[in-house]
Amino acid sequence: MDATATATVRLTQYARGGGCACKIPPGELEAVMAAAGLPEPARRPDGELLVGTENGDDAAVVVTPGGTTLVMTTDFFGPVVDDAYDWGRIAAANALSDVYAMGGTPFVAVNLLAWPRESLPMELAAEVLRGGAAIAAEAGCHLAGGHSIDDAEPKYGLAVTGQADPEHLLRNDAGRPGMPLSLTKPLGLGVLNTRHKATGERHPEAVATMTTLNAAASRAALASGAVCATDVTGFGLLGHLYKLARASGVTAVVDPAAVPFLDGAREAVRDGFVSGGTRRNLAWAGPHTRFGAGVSEDERLLLADAQTSGGLLVAGEIPGAPVIGHLAPRGEHAVIAG
Template sequence: MTTTRETPVRLTQFAHGGGCACKIPPGELEDMLGGLSVPLPAGTPLLVGAATGDDAAVVLLPTPGGGPAQAMVSTADFFTPVVDDPYDWGRVAAANALSDVYAMGGRPVLAVNLLAWPRDLLPLDLAREVLRGGLETAAEAGCHVGGGHSVDDPEPKYGMAVTGLADPARLLRNDAGRPGQPLSLTKPLGLGVLNNRHKATGERFAQAVATMTALNREASEAALAAGAACATDVTGFGLLGHLHKLARASGVSAVLDTAAVPYLDGAREAVRDGYVSGGTRRNLDWVAPFTDFGGTDADTRLLLADAQTSGGLLVAGEIPGAPVIGELIPRGPHSIVLK
């Protein structure tokens, strides 16, 4: 279902890309970061660092007096406008930043805003709407917002740095997958191509906005309740990119049942009509050497690599309401095998 809504200012026209599709491509990012991460020494309180490319950093907190162990989860995420409506953009960006804490099995407790704004080009009342959207989404998550930082920038950007708490014995990590575990996906794919169509045409896709603004809180809680230990969220590197990172970190491979993967209404039509971002194509190029595509058609490959913004959780385990889309298997010649 699509609608067209008149907007005085189209925020997406002030950005070279949109949402998580504006990330530095994964291959280039890994080349840039090569050698900058070091193995964690034994006994370090840093439980999750940069080595596995997980969703957030995790550090074990001191427990004076012998209280229950707690870990602090820390992350930051921001991006250019993914929708034209400033309030919706704020909601999407906040949900996306909070998702990194949920993807680690944590509970967000404090966020600070990160805002870049072209003050000579766009009115500040639009920036206020962006911040209002972020504030309301954080409140929905039970997360305090304690200020933030802003800069004058030629291109608008918004997001949050988020701190959360987690049980260090019940973290969700991308390196904890084991052969035989099913793979569940908690949100449908297609956000990238629908957002790209919105940027190009002004069409508004309510189903995409509803999906992006939905918190991953319930999915995280369900994963923990099911005893899962391995998960990641599906964002700018697409399902294939994030699954490759999970399989690589865990020392396994994955079989993906392409017929079981859910898609948003209109996603296939958007691919057919050519609304595919450069970020999605770069994702597909990056995972191609690690993937056995079998007979998968070109449009499906693009959707599986589609750069998502505030996508769902990919969980090694079964959780209520989420389709099982594949399985982890012993390491083979490819990280991912499509069937």
């Protein structure tokens, strides 16, 4: 396939969903994890698992016998935009984000690639990998090899190992009443990506947001003395707030008027470009949330919007990030919005 033909391929038409909106619904995932009986953190002679599956945090953290603290994660998904290079950059930034959300620094990553060889040209796969390599280089993270399979649906992401200071981790169970809540990227990525998939309309601001690393936000959070954070991805702001509040034993209070949104996000919701993942997020977090009388259904959907490569949600104030609420003593609801 020549370059002109390759440029006309709409990659999003080869994906059933969009980016992190394809996550298994959080309630179903927790049931599966419970049924699997995965081990809790334990002291072992070959190292100590500091963060495991107990609170659904962003990555695993383990201390090796030599005293090095490693942060490990993986993330991959189908095309969220039609441009192959941009998709590679977005997927890589999203995978690296879990390390930043724990207060770590990515050190080495490997590629994860699924590709329908008979229906999509390998030139596009090369562009995806090139995009991932560009973001890894920007992050100062080694990218070495990986694994690929022939699959009916294209998927791409990274498995990432980072390093961290065990005394300065960012965890989702370390929130305490009185801490402010800061959000480092605007919401609306999910609805804009859904619009792009349906219409082909490009949203450069959304692409720029998704390809921005959370490295500076993570460093700023640590410099401010923050100990509690998570990133806002497929479970939406409400879902990740609920997980943080539940893990920390607090209530998260959010002012919807203070939450930043990308240009066009409200119009996308109004026009019906809402993913199934977003609606599932609202169905899961909604029963644990008390909405103010003035919070419309559209605003609720935006607060639950499934983000791809979203920002950090930090229990603390950091420069340049709006404060959208605070943590309060645990009450009847885990989240209060409005």
